[in-house]
Amino acid sequence: MSKKIFSGVQPTGNLHLGNYLGAIKNFVSLQKDKQNNCIYCVVDLHAITVKQDPKILKKNIRETTATFVASGLNPKESIIFNQSMVPSHSEGAWLLGCVARMGWLNRMTQFKEKAGKDKEKASVGLYIYPILMASDILLYDATHVPVGEDQKQHLELTRDIAQKFNLDFDCKNFLTSPEPLIQKDFSRIMSLKDGTKKMSKSDPSDQSRINMTDDKDLIVSKIKKAKTDSAKLPENDKDINNRPELKNLYGIFSSIQNQALDLTIEEFKGKNFSEFKNKLAEALVEKIYPISNETNKLLNDEKFIDQILLDGSEKAEAIAKKKVNDIKNIIGF
Ligand code: TYM
Numbered sequence: 001m002s003k004k005i006f007s008g009v010q011p012t013g014n015l016h017l018g019n020y021l022g023a024i025k026n027f028v029s030l031q032k033d034k035q036n037n038c039i040y041c042v043v044d045l046h047a048i049t050v051k052q053d054p055k056i057l058k059k060n061i062r063e064t065t066a067t068f069v070a071s072g073l074n075p076k077e078s079i080i081f082n083q084s085m086v087p088s089h090s091e092g093a094w095l096l097g098c099v100a101r102m103g104w105l106n107r108m109t110q111f112k113e114k115a116g117k118d119k120e121k122a123s124v125g126l127y128i129y130p131i132l133m134a135s136d137i138l139l140y141d142a143t144h145v146p147v148g149e150d151q152k153q154h155l156e157l158t159r160d161i162a163q164k165f166n167l168d169f170d171c172k173n174f175l176t177s178p179e180p181l182i183q184k185d186f187s188r189i190m191s192l193k194d195g196t197k198k199m200s201k202s203d204p205s206d207q208s209r210i211n212m213t214d215d216k217d218l219i220v221s222k223i224k225k226a227k228t229d230s231a232k233l234p235e236n237d238k239d240i241n242n243r244p245e246l247k248n249l250y251g252i253f254s255s256i257q258n259q260a261l262d263l264t265i266e267e268f269k270g271k272n273f274s275e276f277k278n279k280l281a282e283a284l285v286e287k288i289y290p291i292s293n294e295t296n297k298l299l300n301d302e303k304f305i306d307q308i309l310l311d312g313s314e315k316a317e318a319i320a321k322k323k324v325n326d327i328k329n330i331i332g333f
Pocket of ligand 1: 006007008009010011018019020021022023024043046137147148149150151154186187189190198199200
């Protein structure tokens, strides 16, 4: 059955290995199935929920687009576009925001994490951002949304909004409840410095993540310095429990190599840590460095990148505008 796929990535600073293994790698495999209609968005309206420098934001929008393409997304096969160039997303967010309930938003753990202790000082945008995300998805009747584990709750909210809209306005199945596509394993890549914390752009330590723009030497040195424990390498999958750093590094290796965790455990049984780390660094350099190299090449041609976004945004707007108009009709405008 053909699937309508939608997903987005914020253009806030360097994309990292978590974004790649948790999301972008999956975007590329979904594009390979010709039955799927794939739409991938650079969600710059989400990025401004925290303060951005205008010049750097522009650079980051191009860099995220270039990373999409360098990772294997093809603008001839998927719609690749920029959220702020499609005004229907903001309009849809307002309309759906009148359906969503405060109580639902108050449960969002990502807001609590990002706002920190001083919630009063967080932007209103940060609070209502899951509604914009729901608008992104629902305007395209997306059936499947590939994301990392951290977006699961936002997807549940999207489904709640769709169901309430359909019920409130007596229009069964008008808004499609999307299914999250979260990889069974390796959907939450953790910090290289602390295996209990998510790998994130906002971690002040650059050593905590592999950026998609890191060069070979940096990748190797970050893996060498990655935190590990002093026990020997695991003999079986029970040996990996309660060892968050090791579990994370084994997960990264397995995901990069497209192999099950069991095989990784088997491969390194009885070997020492430095041997494993060398192999991990080698695998990362082999997979990530060509993407970073290609991203930099693409960034030399800003016109090419801008044209991808322009073409993609025209296609996206045609779909989204029609859905917003249908929503407005149903509401009674
Ligand atoms: P963002 O920009 O924070 O992250 C983009 C994608 O990367 C995944 N991800 C991770 N996966 C595994 N391990 C990690 N450490 C890790 N860090 C990030 C995220 O789960 C995500 O899939 N709100 C979204 C963007 C968004 C969106 C949408 C996604 C806006 N509208 C509509 C899907 C559909 C976000 O901030 O992702």
